[in-house]
Amino acid sequence: MTPERGSAAPAGGQELSDLSTLKALAQPRRQQILQHLTLHGPATSATLARALGLNTGATSYHLRELARYGFVEESSSGEESGRVGGRRERWWRAVPGDRRFPPRSRQNAETRLVMDELNHLSYSADLELFERLQREGQGLGEWADAFPCSRGTIRLTLPELRAFFEEFIALLNRYKRPDSETPDGARTVLTRLLAFPAPDRADDARADSTRADAARAHEDPATDGNPAPAAKGNPAPAEAIQATDNSKETDTP
Secondary structure, eight states: OBBBBTSSSSSSSOOOOOHHHHHHHHHHHHHHHHHHHHHHHHHEEEHHHHHHHHOOOHHHHHHHHHTTTEEEEEEEGGGOOOOOTEEOOEEEOOOOOOOOOOOGOOOOOOOOOOHHHHHHHHHHHHHHHHHHHHHGGGGGGGGGGOOOOOOOHHHHOHHHHHHHHHHHHHHHTTOOOGGGOOTTTTTOOOOOOOOOOOHHHHHHHHHHHHHHHHHHHHHOGGGGSOOOOOOTTTTTOOOHHHHHHHHTTTTTO
């Protein structure tokens, strides 16, 4: 299983709390390598370099760093092995596992920055894959109709939300099986779960206050908070337009 973003303390998984490990993972090229290995299976550094537009030396370095922290490993089974120029090729595969990250409340400032970058890379990659699938959906045949999607709301306590997450992981594990037991016609399916609390009234009030402060920061003090009128025939300055828009956004009924 690929790392679970923003999960709570592990019930049965491995928590990645070491900062150097997180930094090794939160590197754009390494995220691309891991994604490629997860989607397409084992590959050599040369194969990955061609697919990702890198040079082989850089790819080999990133693979060694990922292997150092246990995210990839050499694979030499059956048809994954071969010889080029009299030497054995090194094939690499992603190491599966139930990996979790420390809760945000236990992250120091530096860890939080690394986690924010890792989340940004992961979410961007997910969105890019989904948009690509939508663009190329006509070539999927009957799989083009297989886009299960659910958007809903449930009212939970914090312990119930943690239990909900563990049940989701258990459901995924029910359907995991080795390649030797995977039937013909199966293909890799990407699953993503994102659950977060909806903002309450206090959150909305704080957000409104922040937007109002930002709007006031753009206002001209000499005009009592009202943007200065633009000269006739000239458009209003961008700063004045922004201030007006922000003021409207923070108005309450």
